Amino acid sequence: MSRRISGAKRPQMDRIGAPADQYFSHTDSLKWFIQPNDLECRWSNLRIQSALFTLGETHFGCGSNFLHSAALWQASAPSSARLHYVAAHPAPLTRIELRLAAARYLGANQSPPLLAELLAHYPATVKGVHRLVLGNGTINLTLLFGDAAELFEQIALGAAPQQQETPAPRVDAWFMPCSAHIGEGLGVSAAALSSNGTSFAALSQCNATAEQLAACGFLSATTNQPADGMLCGQYTAAAALAATSSATRPARQLYWHINRQAAALNPPQQALVLGAGIAGCCTARALATRGYEVTVVDRHPTAGSEGSGNRQAIVYPKLSLRDELLPRINLAAMLFASRYYRPFWEAGFGAQCGVLVLPHNEKVAAEQRQISARLKASENWVRLLQGRQLTAISGLQHTAECGLFFPQLGWLPPVDLCGELLRHPKIQLLRGQAERLVYCDANKRWSFLDGADKTIAEAPIAVVASAFGCRQFAQTEFLPVAKVRGQISHLAVNSESQSLRTVLCGKGYFTPASGGQHSFGATYNPDLDCSDVRQRDHRENIRQLIDTDAQLGKLFAASEIAELDGRANFRCTTKDYLPIVGGVPDVEPMSRDFAALRHDARSSISATGSYLPNLYIHCGLGSRGLGYAPLAAELLACEIANELPPLERTLRLAMHPARFLIRDLKRRQR
Ligand SMILES: Cc1cc2nc3c(=O)[nH]c(=O)nc-3n(C[C@H](O)[C@H](O)[C@H](O)COP(=O)(O)OP(=O)(O)OC[C@H]3O[C@@H](n4cnc5c(N)ncnc54)[C@H](O)[C@@H]3O)c2cc1C
Numbered sequence: 001m002s003r004r005i006s007g008a009k010r011p012q013m014d015r016i017g018a019p020a021d022q023y024f025s026h027t028d029s030l031k032w033f034i035q036p037n038d039l040e041c042r043w044s045n046l047r048i049q050s051a052l053f054t055l056g057e058t059h060f061g062c063g064s065n066f067l068h069s070a071a072l073w074q075a076s077a078p079s080s081a082r083l084h085y086v087a088a089h090p091a092p093l094t095r096i097e098l099r100l101a102a103a104r105y106l107g108a109n110q111s112p113p114l115l116a117e118l119l120a121h122y123p124a125t126v127k128g129v130h131r132l133v134l135g136n137g138t139i140n141l142t143l144l145f146g147d148a149a150e151l152f153e154q155i156a157l158g159a160a161p162q163q164q165e166t167p168a169p170r171v172d173a174w175f176m177p178c179s180a181h182i183g184e185g186l187g188v189s190a191a192a193l194s195s196n197g198t199s200f201a202a203l204s205q206c207n208a209t210a211e212q213l214a215a216c217g218f219l220s221a222t223t224n225q226p227a228d229g230m231l232c233g234q235y236t237a238a239a240a241l242a243a244t245s246s247a248t249r250p251a252r253q254l255y256w257h258i259n260r261q262a263a264a265l266n267p268p269q270q271a272l273v274l275g276a277g278i279a280g281c282c283t284a285r286a287l288a289t290r291g292y293e294v295t296v297v298d299r300h301p302t303a304g305s306e307g308s309g310n311r312q313a314i315v316y317p318k319l320s321l322r323d324e325l326l327p328r329i330n331l332a333a334m335l336f337a338s339r340y341y342r343p344f345w346e347a348g349f350g351a352q353c354g355v356l357v358l359p360h361n362e363k364v365a366a367e368q369r370q371i372s373a374r375l376k377a378s379e380n381w382v383r384l385l386q387g388r389q390l391t392a393i394s395g396l397q398h399t400a401e402c403g404l405f406f407p408q409l410g411w412l413p414p415v416d417l418c419g420e421l422l423r424h425p426k427i428q429l430l431r432g433q434a435e436r437l438v439y440c441d442a443n444k445r446w447s448f449l450d451g452a453d454k455t456i457a458e459a460p461i462a463v464v465a466s467a468f469g470c471r472q473f474a475q476t477e478f479l480p481v482a483k484v485r486g487q488i489s490h491l492a493v494n495s496e497s498q499s500l501r502t503v504l505c506g507k508g509y510f511t512p513a514s515g516g517q518h519s520f521g522a523t524y525n526p527d528l529d530c531s532d533v534r535q536r537d538h539r540e541n542i543r544q545l546i547d548t549d550a551q552l553g554k555l556f557a558a559s560e561i562a563e564l565d566g567r568a569n570f571r572c573t574t575k576d577y578l579p580i581v582g583g584v585p586d587v588e589p590m591s592r593d594f595a596a597l598r599h600d601a602r603s604s605i606s607a608t609g610s611y612l613p614n615l616y617i618h619c620g621l622g623s624r625g626l627g628y629a630p631l632a633a634e635l636l637a638c639e640i641a642n643e644l645p646p647l648e649r650t651l652r653l654a655m656h657p658a659r660f661l662i663r664d665l666k667r668r669q670r
Contacts, residue, residue, distance in 0.1 A: 022061040022177055023105050029068035036201035036232035037173040039069065043077040050269075050291030051081040052643060056171040056193065058148055058186060059178045060087035062101035067112035069175075070139055074113065080291070084140045086155070086171065086644060088148035094377060095122045114139065121339050124378035128332055129155060131634060131646035132339060137289045142646060149185030154648035156192040157258060167266075169644045170195045174218075176202035182209055187216030193644070194218075194235035201232040216240055256594060257656050258608040259583045259639075267444065267460035267614050269293065271640070274434055274448060276303035278414055278625045279618045280465035281421035282633035288426035290641050295457045296422060297448055299433040304418035307467055307569050310488050312511045312519040313626045314411045314503045315341065316355050319371050319382075319404070325654040326577055330624070332647060333631040335381070338408040340630035349420065350412035351512065356385070356393060358400040358506040360548045368404045382406050395499035399550045400506075411503050411511050412626060432456035437464070437473045439613070446615060461614045461640060464584070467572035470619050475612055478587050479580060480660055481620055485528045487537035487568040488521035496554045506548025508541055510555070517565075518555075520545060522623070526573075533566040573622045578655050580620035581632040582639060585658040586610040594665055601666040609658055616640060617657050 024032065034040065043053065053073075057065055066085050073083045093101065102115055114134055118141070123130040127146040134141060144151035157168040171193045176182055182202065190200075200218050204210060210220050210231055217240025220233040269292040273280045276298035284294045298305070317334045320327035338352075345352040359365035372384035385405050390398045393405055422429055434448035434456060446462035447455045468483040470476040491497065493513045500518070504510045510520040521544075523537045538561050545552045574580060589610040596603040618636050621628050631646065632655070638645045645652060653659065664670035 022059070022064075023101065024061075024064045024068070024177070025105075026068050029065050032203065032230065033065055033175040033177070033201045034069060034072060036230070037175075037199045039173065040072060040076050042173075043073060043081075046077055046081050048081075051078070052084060052641075053077070053081065053173075054084040054086065054169070054171045054644060055173050055175070056152075056190065057085070057087035057175040057177065058182060058190065059176075060089040060092070060143060061177065062093060062098060062105075063118060064105070065175050065177065066141065067114055067118065070114045070135070071112045073139065074135065079138070082138050082140065082290075084142065084644065086142040086144070086152075088144040088146075088151055090146065090148060092125045092143070092145045094125055095119060095380060098122055121342075123335055123339070124375070124381035126331065126335065126375070126378060126381070128328070129645075129647050130332075131336060131631075142644065149183070149189045151648065152186065152189035152193060154650065155644050156189070156649070158253065158255065158649055167642060169193075169638070169642050171198055171644075173198065174200035174202075176200060176213075178203060182212060184212060184215070187212055187218065191216040191218070191235065191240050194237075196235065196237050198235040199232070200235065201230070204229050204231050214239065254594075254605055254662070255607070256590070256605075256609045256658055256662055257582070257653055259611040266642075270459040271295070271461040271463060272297060272446060272448060272457050272459040273463045273465055274298075274437075275465035275467065275469065276300070276418060276422065276429060277306060277308035277465065277467060278304070278418060278629040279467070279621055279632070280463070281308075281418040282629040283463050283465055283618050283636055284427050285421045285424060286633040286637035287640065288424045290637055290643075292426065292461075292641075293459075294427045295459060296427060296429045297432050297434060297457050298429065299431065301431050302415065302419070303422055303429065304415035307571060307621075308414040308418055308625060309569060310414060310519065310567055311490065311517065312350065312411045312514055313414045314355060314505070314509050314511060315409045315627045316503070316505050316509065316624070317357070317382075317406060317409065317627070318624070319357075321367055321370055321374070325651060329578060329647075329651050329654060330627070332651065333624075333628045334406075334409065336631040336634070336646065337627050341410075341412060344412065344417060344420065345410060347420075349417055350410060350514070352408065352410040353512055354393065354405055354407040354502040355409040356390070356403050356405050356502045356504055358390075358398065358403045358504060358549050360506050365400075365402055368402060372404060381408060393502060394504060395501040396496075396504075397551045397554075400548070405502070409503070411514075413514065414626065430457055434466070435472070437462065437475055437615075439615070444613065461616070463616045463618055463636065463640075465618045467619050467621075468570065470572075470617060475584055475615060476617055478660070479617070479619075479657065480575060481580070482526060482573045482575075483529070484571045484573050484622075485525040485530070485568060486522040486571055486623070487533060487541070487566055488519050489538045489541045490565040490567075491518045491520060491555065491559060492516060493518065494555070494558050496557065504545075504549075504552070506545070508544030508548065510545055510552065521566075524623070531568045531570075533568055535561050535564075537568070538564045538566060571622055571625075572619050574620040576654075577622055578620065579618070579622070579628050579632050580657050581618050581636050581655045582616065582652070582657050583609075583611040584615040584617050585661055586612050587661065590658065590661055591665065591670055594662065597662065597665040598668050598670075611658075614640075
């Protein structure tokens with residue numbers, strides 16, 4: 001596909017706030033990007049139910065191309081289809097700058113339909129990948145904030161050049177609006193996300209760009225040369241392979257996470273999910289949104305009856321000054337969760353009342369000051385409160401002199417939330433106690449069997465989301481998860497507590513009241529396997545709060561420990577405090593193929609991983625299930641449906657189920 005764009009003027013360039021950015025009018029977007037990619041015709045011809053079209057943009061600017069394309073998508077594509085728009089920005093606009101840009105360029109009557117939603121969901125300008133779900137789930141926008149080449153490479157599967165046959169999620173069409181950004185690195189990354197037939201339209205300022213693009217496989221039409229600095233054409237894998245120098249190939253990368261066999265099977269869209277806690281419910285919803293028929297199996301008749309069964313659960317962050325995997329994943333998950341839960345909060349589930357994290361010593365206070373300085377540009381996400389500001393926000397008196405406030409977080413009632421997540425025409429909840437999980441090679445289906453070996457449910461795809469219950473199945477027993485008891489306490493509202501407006505966090509947490517009761521906690525007992533509510537645990541929960549802020553002791557002045565109510569249950573934890581999300585490895589062949597790691601942890605092994613066909617796991621959410629589950633479920637659904645992921649590869653690998661095998665081999669523990 002190629003098209004001659006003649007007589008087109010260069011699009012308007014402008015400067016909004018700090019970063020220079022391009023705005024494309026509706027006419028410019030059409031002429032320069034949408035028509036050269038033939039999008040209207042391709043979209044109106046989409047025939048497959050729940051089809052997905054992925055559109056990439058190398059420079060998001062102020063979002064004009066996205067808004068114009070999304071409007072055209074809504075007008076031309078079938079209502080059951082989904083658009084995934086992936087766009088990069090090295091120096092993203094803040095939400096305020098975006099709003100200003102929209103006000104400057106678009107009169108009130110001209111606003112594209114999705115503008116208000118984009119502004120409402122627009123993330124803090126934190127480096128990394130941000131997935132926004134818009135248009136009732138029909139439009140996903142993935143924003144890559146930071147180096148475009150690096151981030152496009154990070155959302156690719158990471159297949160080695162010799163493994164190009166691996167079915168991988170692909171971009172169907174590219175917008176390349178600013179030639180200055182299309183260096184070799186970005187071209188190579190864009191190529192890694194393209195396949196034969198992927199179209200592109202690029203603005204170029206010199207011939208070098210056409211050569212750079214061609215070297216990456218993006219061949220411009222040889223006839224009908226577009227005029228006036230415009231290039232368009234198609235990606236051709238053979239051209240890319242011929243031109244790729246060994247220098248641009250990733251060196252020494254291990255491909256243990258690539259699950260070639262499972263992806264190749266392309267099974268029917270029917271899935272089983274074991275476990276109706278927050279992990280299973282978010283997973284079921286993410287799959288159902290993609291058109292899968294989902295059967296959720298749980299031993300209880302009501303969702304959220306075990307770990308996810310507290311009256312109130314908070315969505316709370318774990319920030320750090322260190323650029324490590326855990327705080328990076330936690331931040332990505334919290335940002336995603338704050339958008340994911342917004343419709344639930346707006347519908348009256350819990351409250352997006354903000355979370356105030358109080359420091360329990362001077363060292364933590366100093367760290368909080370540094371974190372807030374680092375995230376200065378993201379004040380709508382986190383800001384440092386000092387002195388009287390603390391009381392103004394929380395409604396209580398504090399001993400603490402400062403605290404970090406997260407206005408977009410809050411608390412949720414997990415049982416109601418889980419029930420609501422399962423309320424979807426494509427989801428059914430079945431009661432059953434699964435004792436075994438078996439795969440039938442002949443019909444390529446997984447079954448959960450009960451104690452009498454009777455099938456509870458079967459489907460081609462299965463997700464184990466049964467927390468530490470995963471240890472009971474032969475396929476997942478190798479996962480090193482632990483069962484850790486925790487107790488939450490409940491306190492009736494009193495004259496001291498009634499003015500609380502936000503969630504308070506420190507060593508423990510304390511919620512605003514719901515139904516006349518506050519929740520606070522929680523204890524952490526790895527060695528205790530009983531679910532009795534204990535008075536000593538109530539005492540421990542009170543102590544944690546007073547250790548954080550002595551003034552909080554007043555909340556309990558009028559209460560007797562013996563009068564307190566509570567609930568004890570169990571977390572599923574991992575040693576690295578990270579969730580377990582992804583395909584389940586086939587342990588024996590995988591250990592054999594990667595055995596060389598025992599002798600040299602840096603061995604170059606060309607094998608891909610061995611995985612059980614279409615079996616997945618989502619567990620290990622530890623003490624932060626409400627925060628992690630939405631992003632982990634989105635990640636898993638993307639893996640199952642072969643879509644581009646909502647997270648960098650480095651972070652995905654840190655949560656991958658096979659990480660334990662690879663780590664053990666390197667440490668010679670397997
Ligand atoms: C005291 C306490 C306080 C907490 N507070 C918070 C908080 O404020 N915020 C927060 O984010 N997190 C909190 N957590 C952690 C959070 O509750 C967990 O991370 C989360 O609930 C885990 O969800 P899950 O879906 O993985 O597990 P679960 O909710 O335990 O769900 C697993 C489901 O699998 C089912 N199941 C298991 N095995 C089988 C089987 N063989 N057959 C059939 N069904 C099976 C179970 O019935 C259960 O419904 C707290 C945890 C505790 C214990």
